[in-house]
Amino acid sequence: FDGNKNVDSYWYANTTSDSWVQYRFDKAVKALRAELTINECGTGVVHLKSIQVSNDGTSWTNAYNTDIALNVDSSLKTTSVDLNISTSYKYYRFNVYRVKSSSYAFVTEIQLFRH
Numbered sequence: 001f002d003g004n005k006n007v008d009s010y011w012y013a014n015t016t017s018d019s020w021v022q023y024r025f026d027k028a029v030k031a032l033r034a035e036l037t038i039n040e041c042g043t044g045v046v047h048l049k050s051i052q053v054s055n056d057g058t059s060w061t062n063a064y065n066t067d068i069a070l071n072v073d074s075s076l077k078t079t080s081v082d083l084n085i086s087t088s089y090k091y092y093r094f095n096v097y098r099v100k101s102s103s104y105a106f107v108t109e110i111q112l113f114r115h
Contacts, residue, residue, distance in 0.1 A: 018049065020093050021107055028055060028088035031112035034064065035080040036094065039106040045069050047097050048079060053089035060093070061085070076108060 038046050051064040063083040096107055 018095050018097050020095055021110070022057075022091060022093035023110065024057065025090050025092075028090045029112070029114065030085065030088040031083055031092065031114060032085075033080060033082050033113040034092070034094070035078060035109075035111040035113070036096075036107060037076050037078045037109040038096070039076050039108055046077075048081070049095040049097060051081070051083060051095070052093050053083075053085055054091040054093075055089055057091050061089075063089075063092075078109075 034051055036048060038048070046069075048068045050062060050067075052060040053063045054060045063085045064081050066081075068079055068081070092112060094107070094110065
């Protein structure tokens, strides 16, 4: 969300199980597309499993639910997906996990688009 795709600003997961990164807007927005820039320390596969939305941070609705595997080799990979929502939401969360057990999955940038 800061416009910086470099690895000096990132969220990471060091587990092969489901990991979530979440963002809360001050007021609800209707995002039609999401773009994630992902990297991994080493080589392997990072997955974007799902994107969920909520207005209370407790009850979640799937906005995207198709597992995408990104082959990464210590370089940035960007993927873009269309979201299946018809209303505005305050919370957006992203389920990311990696397959290789000896490395980290980094999310260096998340962008949500309204158009």
